[in-house]
Amino acid sequence: MLYHHCSWKAKSSPVAPINIPTQPRNPASIPAPKTSGVTEVVEMKKASSLHTLFLFFLTSFAFLVKSQSDSCSSKLSVSHLIPFNTSSLRCFSAWSSQDFILRYENAGSNVWSYVLSAPDTGSYISIGFSGDGSMVGSSAMAGWITSSGPGIVKRYYLGGTSSKRCPPDQGSLDPVQGKSVITSQGSRLYLAFQLNSAQPPQRLIYAVGPQNNLPSSDGYLPRHKTMASGSINLSGAGGGESGENEDGGGATGDVVEGGVSGFDLKKQHAILVMLGWGVLMPIGMMMARYFKQFDPFWFYSHISIQGIGFLLGVAGIILGFKLGDDEGEGDIDTHKNLGIFILVFGCLQVMAFLARPGKDAKVRRYWNWYHYWVGRAAIACAVGNIFYGLDLAGEDRSWSIGYGIFLGVWGFICLVLEVRSWMDR
Template identity: 55%
Template sequence: MKSSCWVFIIAFIIAIDVYGLSSSLVNSQADSCSSNLNLNGSVSFDTSSLRCLPVWDGQGFILRYSQTASNIWSFVLSAPDTNSYIAIGFSTNGAMVGSSAVVGWVDPSNVGTVKQYHLGGTSPSLVSPDQGSLQFVSGSTAIVSQSSRLYMAFQLQTNQPESRLLYSVGQGGVLPSAPNFALSEHQAKVSTTINYGTGQSASGGSPYGRLRRSHGVLNMLGWGILMIIGAMVARYLKEKDPIWFYFHISIQSFGFLLGVVGVICGFVLNDRLNANVTAHKGLGIFILVLGCLQVMAFLARPNKMSKWRKYWNWYHHNVGRILFIFAVANIFYGIHLGGEGHGWSVGYGVVLAVLFISTFVLEVRIWIRK
């Protein structure tokens, strides 16, 4: 593996990671459950007796609610005003796809808007405004900006709201607008559960969390780490013939098996979540096909003395390089889609950095010898 190829891979990785990297500092001291809620008559229903609980400390989200009639529930969601939308979703299983969300924002002219969205998929085109299963009490929706915080109020007609709640905050300065009110991708999100009787809220975790982690870890280890290490063995341990060959085959075979199982986990996860991850899925299938071609190439490997051997080497090396590039890119893209946070991206990036530095040192060693 030539060092120029590795430079291209690392540059590609950094571009993806930096593009997806964002952080925010949240000041939630302007509102707390110990403070009195005063919305100055901006809300049509009584907010003085609402139960209050912090629901997302990382973003300063506070939820107030109460059952005001047998089939009417009142809600006020408070969050820092970062010139973005805030949202609360009601889900049957904790998944975003298939849920209904209440989304609100205040534009630069101080006009507030609250809308219901049906989350039909993960792409913005599948998030439909003014659709969903929630039934609002007429005239109950409102959102105001006060003391650098947003207060979104609404009432639902239901005997019991869903206990799996989703919260999200949009990207700063990106607000839905007429005529289609398309909702841009959120900056951050969290899934929680709530017990309306006791007033306790806890992180709900991701649906099918174990399957998600298995899919990510297996693909990361198989396609994104072991395959690269196997290629390094083939390039830098050639003088240890034939040990290098057996090491190379063993590592690549193990990485391929882990990758195949990871892809299978991905298909199962996609079927259960019914998520719209067409690009990620397509890249995964492409990577799997490249891996299968490498296995077939090994089985059809010509003798060293054959005139076809140089063409086989060219094919084998370049298909492997293409596989590495797309595998690394798709791993970072999958971390982004899964909303696993920057820890996974940073951790995998550190592993790649170690591999890159090792490759650079070994390349220099080869150059010095020549």
């Protein structure tokens, strides 16, 4: 058998490359997916949500404003909390600067209804009834909300301008039993009461207490922050009418604002005494104590500051003597006696300055000792009497806080200078 060995060799021929033409892509030419309908739906949902949120805040704000305000054009919002009919009350703006709204009517035979609305400042509101327009000698109704929640309404006899001269549960007013109430809604107080009277006095006294200062537990009112007087014409104020009359049925609106007699004089007294005895005197003492190395600057600064402080203090004490006994609360005699004691000490200091011995005199050391201790005793008594006087006057706490801050800064500076003087020895 013959075998033929054949060798096959495959021949490969080169394949020509195929050139496929390509063009650069333009991103802008690439068609976007068709989502316009979805986008519009999302945008509409966003707009609807924002619109709903805006309406919610607008409604909430309107409700908040409505709950915190009162006007004669709106119905009495707390009528369900008042123990008598309020559907036919007449209404007028009694004291516009303090946003006092007064509603009233003749509710029947010898019975008069009143509802006084005012902002809640954390104190009391009151309305007085005066035969001649004067505060002293009139009677008033006052109410406040206690810190624990319940409201208190009391009648007062206004026998003077101090708290002790306005005793509670006295006066000529005859409130109807069980018909007096004070309530709070939003940020307003509503003082409601009925009086037994053929016709109450038509001259009214409005007052608001100092902010965040409630009456004491025995019912005595702190001195009012501000007051006003006005009058109304009660003729034709009978019941039976529906709705509220914004013109007040004869309200004259002749409201006169202001404090009680002597209010400005009291403030002038406090400012002069505080600036003279309570501020300049301690600063002048500090100049003599810690700045003697700057001679003679310390001496002239000392006598100048003390001299001005003494004159201001004397002027303040003179004004204090002009204030009547009813211009303070508590033991006014103690305040006056302390003032006289301080004035005597101040005069002794002036006399000692005029009669001071020479530096080389043997008695100079005793004079220095006297001048040192009498001056400091006068300043200490003056500081204590300033705080006592502010408390008697029933002034806002900011007076005492502000003066206390000054004393704290002054004391800290004196402490630093005292330590420094001891270290330099």
